[in-house]
Every structure is written in structure tokens, then in C-alpha cells.
Amino acid sequence: xxxxxxxxxxxxxxxxxxxxxxxxxxxxxxxxxxxxxxxxxxxxxxxxxxxxxxxxxxxxxxxxxxxxxxxxxxxxxxxxxxxxxxxxxxxxxxxxxxxxxxxxxxxxxxxx
Amino acid sequence: xxxxxxxxxxxxxxxxxxxxxxxxxxxxxxxxxxxxxxxxxxxxxxxxxxxxxxxxxxxxxxxxxxxxxxxxxxxxxxxxxxxxxxxxxxxxxxxxxxxxxxxxxxxxxxxxxxx
Numbered sequence: 001x002x003x004x005x006x007x008x009x010x011x012x013x014x015x016x017x018x019x020x021x022x023x024x025x026x027x028x029x030x031x032x033x034x035x036x037x038x039x040x041x042x043x044x045x046x047x048x049x050x051x052x053x054x055x056x057x058x059x060x061x062x063x064x065x066x067x068x069x070x071x072x073x074x075x076x077x078x079x080x081x082x083x084x085x086x087x088x089x090x091x092x093x094x095x096x097x098x099x100x101x102x103x104x105x106x107x108x109x110x111x112x
Numbered sequence: 113x114x115x116x117x118x119x120x121x122x123x124x125x126x127x128x129x130x131x132x133x134x135x136x137x138x139x140x141x142x143x144x145x146x147x148x149x150x151x152x153x154x155x156x157x158x159x160x161x162x163x164x165x166x167x168x169x170x171x172x173x174x175x176x177x178x179x180x181x182x183x184x185x186x187x188x189x190x191x192x193x194x195x196x197x198x199x200x201x202x203x204x205x206x207x208x209x210x211x212x213x214x215x216x217x218x219x220x221x222x223x224x225x226x227x
Contacts, residue, residue: 031213042116042202042218043155050213088154092214099168100214102154 006103023089032091118219135203147202
């Protein structure tokens with residue numbers, strides 16, 4: 001069974017602080033995506049990473065893909081209350097059936 | 113148009129009712145998905161349609177019946193549901209499932225409550 005571990009599951013920090021969310025597996029991903037979801041809404045795709053060592057930036061969000069393509073991280077700089085939400089990583093495993101395997105999610109609360 | 117739409121937004125039904133959830137996309141995607149999501153959990157895959165044909169059924173009970181009338185539409189027919197089926201039902205679309213990226217675009221979901 002191919003598993004995708006996401007941590008932490010819950011994070012509550014003050015506005016202006018930095019944070020990192022991690023997504024790890026023992027298997028190689030062909031690609032990995034990060035989504036953000038607000039209550040009662042569908043997940044919104046933030047970024048897709050494909051190449052080992054890849055770094056992508058989306059304003060204050062920085063996404064990294066591990067060199068071995070087995071892990072990824074999301075770093076938020078100077079978090080804002082508008083960053084509050086559920087962050088989900090989802091990967092396509094190289095030896096899988098091309099379907100997304102989801103992490104458990106990180107519930108992020110940014111307090112003003 | 114980069115949007116996936118779902119109707120209704122909310123649905124309350126009894127265990128003997130028959131209802132349908134609808135999903136529509138106009139992004140030219142040829143793969144469409146139904147997911148079930150419980151509170152504070154990631155989405156759980158239910159069904160995948162690729163080129164209007166059912167390609168994956170994740171052992172979903174027969175009280176859920178999917179239908180893909182054409183490349184833009186996806187329905188989920190509900191009959192004799194149980195209270196534990198209450199959840200957010202999400203529709204998504206992507207390029208066909210053979211691609212390794214599988215970037216999925218989600219609708220806003222239907223919040224289903226079964227009484």
C-alpha cells in the first residue's frame with residue numbers, strides 16, 4: 001500500500017509567523033500537488049511539482065519537491081489570516097494507477 | 113471557462129428518497145471524478161470516468177449510481193442512503209487518467225445530509 005504522510009495535522013500560529021507543512025512517502029512520486037480547501041468548498045489546486053529538487057513560489061508560499069521525489073514541503077512566510085484553511089497534498093505514484101493518493105491534511109489557523 | 117459547477121449546493125434527504133447530484137465542466141477535460149469527503153478528512157475517491165466510460169469504482173455501495181451522459185456532465189444518483197452517507201460530495205475533472213500529472217479541478221461540492 002502506498003501511503004502519503006502529511007504533518008502536522010493541525011497548526012495554529014500568530015499572524016506574521018512562518019510555518020512549514022511536510023508531505024512524505026517511502027515511494028517515488030511522478031508528480032505531487034498541493035491544494036487548499038476552505039470549509040464547505042472544494043479543494044483549489046495551488047501547485048504541481050514534477051521534477052526532483054524543484055522549487056515553486058506562489059506569493060508568500062514556497063513549494064519544494066525532494067531530490068528523490070519522495071517528499072515535498074510547503075512553506076508560508078509571514079502568514080496572514082487569509083491563509084487559514086485545510087492544506088492537502090496529493091501525489092501520483094510512479095508505480096500506481098495514476099490516481100491521486102491524498103495526505104491527511106493540515107488544518108491551519110492564523111490568528112490576527 | 114475554468115470552472116466545475118455542482119448542483120445542488122445543499123441537499124437533505126430521507127433514507128427512502130431518490131435524488132441526483134449534478135456536475136458540469138467546460139474545460140475540455142475527458143476524465144471526471146466523484147469524491148466523498150467527511151469533516152476534517154481528505155477526499156475519498158468513489159468513481160472515475162474516462163472518455164465517458166466508468167474506469168474505476170472504488171467498491172462503492174450500489175445505492176450510489178454514477179452516470180456520465182456526455183463529456184461535460186457527470187451525475188450521481190442516490191437511492192436508499194444511510195445517515196452515515198452524510199458528507200460533502202465533490203466532483204472533479206482532469207485530463208484523462210493516463211497522464212502522470214493528474215491535476216484535478218474541483219467543484220464547490222454538494223453538502224448531503226441523510227435523515
